[in-house]
Amino acid sequence: MRVVEVEDLWWKYASGSDWVLRGVDLEVEEGELLGILGPSGAGKTTLCLALMGIIPNSIKGEMRGSVRIFGMDTKSSQTSEIAEYAGIVFQDPDTQFVTMRVVDEVAFPLENFGVGRDEILRRVEEALRATRMWEYRDRYPFELSGGQKQRVAIAAMLARRPRLLILDEPTSDLDPVGKREVFEVLARLREEHGMTLIVVEHRTEELAKYADELLVLREGEVVARGEPREVLAKVDYLEEIGVRPPQVTELAHAVMKIARAPDGNLPMTLEEGISFLEKFKHRLRPRNRARSNSEPGEPIVRLREVSYVYPGGAVALENVSLDVYRGEFLALIGHNGSGKTTMARLMVGLYKPTSGVVEIFGRDSRELRASDVALRIGYVYQNPDHQLFCETVYEEVAFALRSMGLPEEEIDERVGRALSYVGLEGRDGEAPFFLSKGERQRLAIAVVLAMDPEVVVVDEPTTGQDDLQSRRIMQLLEKMNRDGKTIVVITHDMRLVAEYCTRVAVLKGGRLLAAGPTEHVLADAELLGEAGLEPPQIVELSSRLLGEPVLSIREVEVV
């Protein structure tokens, strides 16, 4: 049975002048898992909203073509009617919670559809057990980690037993294990309930494993569609538009290019990659990548047996000792809720330790005001919207410089330099809130950069960004590091950690599990497993194939 039929769909928001979707055609059969890929701004979320009927029922704009869900035309059906058959899980789990208890959250849609009380109780338990959240049923949603929240959001949809479930980047805020768990739940839903799934995702490793079909959107158009093997084999094209294929596919493609052999069936998963590359392993050679500022200087931020307890009593950090060295590119990694952001805020003086000492450039942070620390240690928030408040891009960057009492001439010079550094030159007069998310993130970095701090702490700069934007941001941080800045970055993206960072600190449940050179930490499968993390595919692939771990594709020489 055909669940989704989209014919020549065009959509333009009332607030915009360009078509966001351009002639999209799509059919999805019952029980299928369709993965949607594409760079930021390609129209993926818009397509999801159109499939749920939210477009055109609740959002104003111009629509051409048609969308039919289980035969219902979304133009003539209410969203609540479509919602009887289809459910959607959005990217940000926080905005999806409308109640204050996990069990109430899962029951809420069932109450809306008038399901009897006994049936509600039965389905809520079933959904929470299926997503392994039953033991958290009485918890306040905001006390849960990112992965747990997303599982509750899925459970709330699952309890309704929709025949079609749409997930819009459900794993972008999650740690590697959280991401895997979400996909495992989806696979089980399909197997046990025959549910049709449409998943928007930036990570191709999971989609390669679970999807029946992939669709690639670019600037509102379908530019590729087919089985994962067929779509992901277009390695060069995908990379060009900001979609990154699995690392094993990338490496196999590079090998085939050098070997001048036809691509054939490129591997998609780790196991396939190992057996595929086995016969070419004589052509693969690890090479040492020159990491930026590989010889760091003296410690400039020191955490000594630091604990931090939030006012409500939650222990965020426990007895942590860590030094940040001048000139290094340090990654703070750990599962959701492991204490990474708390640690970063202690480093910039926003939080004072409950016990222990944080020394910032040799002074106890308790003696320092955060605004004074900011002159030497800049902090870039995860959500740039929390950080931007001026009317123009120029004013945004100039604000802190004016607070520092710099002369206008110098302000002008510093603003120009910072904007050019992050690739926003010529955008001075634009309103920050109308920039794309990637641009806002880069503007937030420029704001900090203009203050010329010695250390820059960046909290999850690549969350929800496509591969091209993520790389652009990381390359920017790498450049800053080469120019002498110390960089501390919090991220869940192990690929980026492997490729850019010189040292890694691993946190688990508020404790520091380990800190050391990237190549040692990421090669320690046991340590990562304990921390609820997973190494990039290439680390495991190279360990098994070459006998030594390699951190990125760039570090494999194909001869």
Place this chain on the structure above:
Amino acid sequence: MRTFFLHVEEKSPLLRAHPALKILALLVVNLLAWILEAPIFLLALLTALLISYRAFGIPLSRMARFLVFAGLIAQAVMVSYLLGSKIPGRVTYLVLPWGSYVTDMTLLYSLTMILRFVSMLVGSTLILAVMRDVDIVYGLKSFGLPYSLSFAFSLAFRLSSLFLEDFKMVKDAMLLRGAKLDKGGILERARNYSRMGVPLTVIAVRRMNELSYVLEAKGFASSRKRSYLYEFKWNSLGICAALFLVGLVALALLLRLSTDLVTFPGWPLV
């Protein structure tokens, strides 16, 4: 147990009370504070509320965060009466150039008003401390409000906690960029803080948009016949408590309308 404002022990009897009783208690406390004018009765009301805090298993330390509000209320009330009232009294302490004066009754009346507002604050926080979102929804619905409106009230409370988180985040971000938010007089501070309006509005608008999509996708439609997960039943203790609360208001009204006992300055201060 997590409620809107505080962590409350599960065994607290107020937590398990019928939602309508909680809403009723909230109304009664505020009504009593309005009806009673005599300082001695307001003092008695405030004392009773503080004792209730403890009796219902809510540690008084939980109130610490509201002390600053109580202090601000006291300050504002005192200043406005001292500088701008004309309450005749037995002793006049000060006559101000603009015609208002400060008497012994001015001081007593400001104290009365402080007691009134602080009682309302303490009473409301006591009830809200044991109020969950379901209490608001089911409680208001018991009073005849449509479900969609009751739900909107509870949602507003829930969103307020998200707004506070955003407020703190934006404030920290501004401080890190050298903004001196608390510098200068009231007007300058207001101007400093007004900058926060831009990101907070943008974040709130984005969040409200997403929330409206989420509610639609979850089948929230006011015209649909819905079912309810919870069934709250009145027990005899709850009924007695409700009757007692209604009786209290009736008695206070009676005294206010037919005697001078609870009016300002009231017994035994005359």
